[in-house]
Amino acid sequence: MLVGMRIMRKLSGPDAGVNLSGNLDRSPPHRVFARLPRQAAARRGWSGLGWALGMVLFCAIHAVPAWAIEEPELFLAELRARGYFDTAIEYIDSIAQTDLVSEDFKKSIPYEKAILLAAQASTVPDAKQRDAILKEAIDSFKTFAEDQPNHEKALDVRMQISNVYLAMGMAKLQEAARPNADAKGLNSEARTLITAALDEAVAAEKVIQEERIPLEKKKPKEEKLIARRDYLRVAWLRSELLQATLQYELAATHKPGSKEHQQQLEKARAEFAKLAEKHSGRSAGLIARLREAQCLVELKQHEKALNALVDFIDLPDNPPQLREMKLEAVRYGMEASIGLGKLDDALNKSGIQLRSHEKNLPQGQAVLYFEAVARKAKADAAPDDPQSESEREEATKLAEALVKKASGQWQSRARELLVELGGQVEAPKEKPPETFGEAIQQANTALQQRKLLAAQLDKADEEQKPEIQKKIDEQLGKAFDLYQTAVALADHETPLLKLAQVHKAICYLFWDRGDHLRAAVVGDYLARQFPKDENGKFGSWIAFNAWMVEYNKVSNDRSYEIEQMRRFGRNIIQRWPDSSEAIASRFQLMNFAIRDGEIDEALDHLNAIP
Numbered sequence: 255m256l257v258g259m260r261i262m263r264k265l266s267g268p269d270a271g272v273n274l275s276g277n278l279d280r281s282p283p284h285r286v287f288a289r290l291p292r293q294a295a296a297r298r299g300w301s302g303l304g305w306a307l308g309m310v311l312f313c314a315i316h317a318v319p320a321w322a323i324e325e326p327e328l329f330l331a332e333l334r335a336r337g338y339f340d341t342a343i344e345y346i347d348s349i350a351q352t353d354l355v356s357e358d359f360k361k362s363i364p365y366e367k368a369i370l371l372a373a374q375a376s377t378v379p380d381a382k383q384r385d386a387i388l389k390e391a392i393d394s395f396k397t398f399a400e401d402q403p404n405h406e407k408a409l410d411v412r413m414q415i416s417n418v419y420l421a422m423g424m425a426k427l428q429e430a431a432r433p434n435a436d437a438k439g440l441n442s443e444a445r446t447l448i449t450a451a452l453d454e455a456v457a458a459e460k461v462i463q464e465e466r467i468p469l470e471k472k473k474p475k476e477e478k479l480i481a482r483r484d485y486l487r488v489a490w491l492r493s494e495l496l497q498a499t500l501q502y503e504l505a506a507t508h509k510p511g512s513k514e515h516q517q518q519l520e521k522a523r524a525e526f527a528k529l530a531e532k533h534s535g536r537s538a539g540l541i542a543r544l545r546e547a548q549c550l551v552e553l554k555q556h557e558k559a560l561n562a563l564v565d566f567i568d569l570p571d572n573p574p575q576l577r578e579m580k581l582e583a584v585r586y587g588m589e590a591s592i593g594l595g596k597l598d599d600a601l602n603k604s605g606i607q608l609r610s611h612e613k614n615l616p617q618g619q620a621v622l623y624f625e626a627v628a629r630k631a632k633a634d635a636a637p638d639d640p641q642s643e644s645e646r647e648e649a650t651k652l653a654e655a656l657v658k659k660a661s662g663q664w665q666s667r668a669r670e671l672l673v674e675l676g677g678q679v680e681a682p683k684e685k686p687p688e689t690f691g692e693a694i695q696q697a698n699t700a701l702q703q704r705k706l707l708a709a710q711l712d713k714a715d716e717e718q719k720p721e722i723q724k725k726i727d728e729q730l731g732k733a734f735d736l737y738q739t740a741v742a743l744a745d746h747e748t749p750l751l752k753l754a755q756v757h758k759a760i761c762y763l764f765w766d767r768g769d770h771l772r773a774a775v776v777g778d779y780l781a782r783q784f785p786k787d788e789n790g791k792f793g794s795w796i797a798f799n800a801w802m803v804e805y806n807k808v809s810n811d812r813s814y815e816i817e818q819m820r821r822f823g824r825n826i827i828q829r830w831p832d833s834s835e836a837i838a839s840r841f842q843l844m845n846f847a848i849r850d851g852e853i854d855e856a857l858d859h860l861n862a863i864p
Contacts, residue, residue, distance in 0.1 A: 330366060339374035343367065365407050368394035372418055381425060382749040388418050409465065409489070412458035416451045416496060420503065423447035427506055432698055435755065436788045445507035452500040459493040462486055491538050498525035498542065502549065516553065523549035540566070544579060547586050556590035563587045567604050580606070581617035588624040592631060600628040619656060619664040626652035626671055650675045666702075673709045687736065690743045694756065697736035704729035734763045754780065754789040761796050774800035774818070781825060791826065795835045798822040802842070816846055827862075837863055 333342035349355050350363050371391035378384040392415055399411040423444040430440035466486035474480050502522035508515035526546035533539035543562055550559035566583035569576050584604050591600035603621060612618035629649035633642045653675060656668035672678075687693035704726055711722045740756050757780055764773035773796050780793025798819055805815035823839035830836050844859035 334370065334373055339370050339377065342370050346370065361402050361405060362407055364394045364398035368398065368414065381429060384425065385422060388422050392418050409461055412454045412461060413493060416454035416458060419447050419451035419454060420500065423451060423503065439788060441507045445504060448500055448503050448507065452497060455493055455496045455500060459490065462490050462493060466490055494529055495538065495541065498522060498529055498545070501525050502545070519549050519553050523553065540579060544583055547583070551586050551589050554593060556593040559590040560587060578615065578617050581612065581621060585617060585620040585624060588621065588628065592624065592628055597628045597632045601625060616664065619660045622652055622656060623664050623668060630671070630675060646675060650677050653677065669706055673706050676713050687739060687743070690740050690748050693736050693740035693743055697733045697740065700729045700733035700736060704733065730763070754784055758789055758792055761793060765796055765800065770800040770803045781822065786829065791830050791833065791835065794822045794826050798826065798839060820846065
């Protein structure tokens with residue numbers, strides 16, 4: 255009763271007009287897949303986590319034909335749409351043991367609960383807590399599949415699990431892109447998770463085909479079987495596109511420009527090209543062709559990218575989804591033209607004019623960004639041309655407008671471009687942080703602002719440099735204060751590894767400011783608290799170097815400084831013997847051993863150096 259009252263209270267709120275009659279969102283597949291792969295992690299304008307979890311909801315809605323949906327499912331769909339995930343979970347738990355629902359629906363409760371858990375995870379900012387919820391969702395999906403292997407929704411489970419693994423992998427990639435993160439370790443974790451997602455997607459296709467192919471051969475006449483066949487066709491298409499997308503996302507788990515990164519991009523390109531041919535003339539074929547062009551641009555195969563984009567220019571402007579695809583194609587065409595030095599072609603934008611509302615869309619903002627890039631490139635290519643200054647001014651105006659009005663990757667990339675153009679980049683205004691996460695985010699933003707200002711300093715006139723340097727120092731101080739605020743805002747629920755990243759940042763900032771003794775103290779804390787992971791190695795290495803600086807300052811008795819260096823150096827050698835830090839430590843400790851006449855120790859260090 256309590257759950258029912260709470261639900262009715264929420265549903266009678268300001269948005270109570272939502273239709274509860276069962277008119278679910280039946281968006282065609284291209285609406286979902288038009289937002290598939292993105293650029294490299296640091297440049298991605300939309301959240302992979304959000305997309306993957308969104309796909310869980312998409313799959314849930316399309317899991318069975320309309321004729322199979324019961325009223326509780328419609329009610330749960332409405333709760334999901336409103337974001338009342340906790341209430342929905344309470345509701346589904348409350349009806350599980352009642353006569354309000356059929357036995358068939360009771361059998362699907364683990365599945366429905368898994369959908370809700372996956373959706374709830376998208377609202378949780380803490381990575382550790384989010385991962386725990388997503389793992390619970392996976393377990394619930396698997397429980398359903400094991401208990402109900404012949405249920406209609408059992409077919410959908412592997413796709414759901416694939417999307418949850420993808421969500422977890424994308425979250426790891428986002429963490430890896432943050433300042434002071436253990437990028438190598440997080441990228442490796444992301445690779446494992448996305449590979450697991452790919453395995454599930456491949457298995458999903460196999461299960462779908464085992465049912466679809468015999469049904470196609472029967473050429474069904476019954477409405478129920480026709481609906482099932484049509485669902486299986488869409489599911490098969492989803493699985494194919496998802497597999498190609500996962501191949502693309504795997505590229506982001508490798509260092510940009512590396513051999514592994516390029517090979518994985520080529521693999522994804524080939525998959526999208528195959529799908530484009532297979533589904534030529536359908537929306538799925540267009541989506542795959544657009545993603546093939548994206549891969550070609552990232553591979554710097556610009557001429558091939560332009561060839562892949564030819565058909566998009568003649569697309570109609572309606573429905574709006576086709577117009578968005580056309581704008582995205584123009585964006586990749588502009589980037590390819592710039593790569594080939596065809597700047598006038600890029601500025602022509604395939605003859606397309608942005609409508610006013612499109613300047614607020616990510617696709618439109620991308621077009622504006624590459625227009626600014628092309629104008630800057632024209633000005634740089636012919637600095638003595640009378641038009642050069644006007645091109646640079648126009649590029650600056652475009653970049654300034656994007657910094658002011660855009661969001662996500664196009665705002666951050668416009669900031670970087672504005673610095674290259676010599677424009678003034680102001681720090682974003684923010685409210686004082688109230689949580690650990692907010693403090694971290696603002697500190698990272700301050701460090702990014704400092705980086706942009708440092709780039710601006712290199713290009714500035716001599717009379718401008720003192721003012722810019724002052725702003726750089728202000729951002730450094732701001733970041734330092736915010737990291738300390740984050741420590742103060744941490745509580746017993748704050749993940750220890752998150753707290754380690756903050757101490758790591760503080761340690762580095764102490765070092766960067768020349769406060770070596772405090773850097774050594776924080777480094778010692780990291781070495782003791784995290785003796786076996788990268789945080790401990792980082793702390794030990796900073797402390798080792800901090801004491802080396804102090805060693806060089808002292809002119810008389812330096813035995814204490816030497817002892818500290820030996821302590822941290824030996825710790826590094828013992829725990830991370832093959833690291834570059836261990837080799838550098840051995841060189842220094844070998845010198846101390848020679849000075850003290852410890853020849854055996856010196857030889858041990860020498861023999862251990864590659």
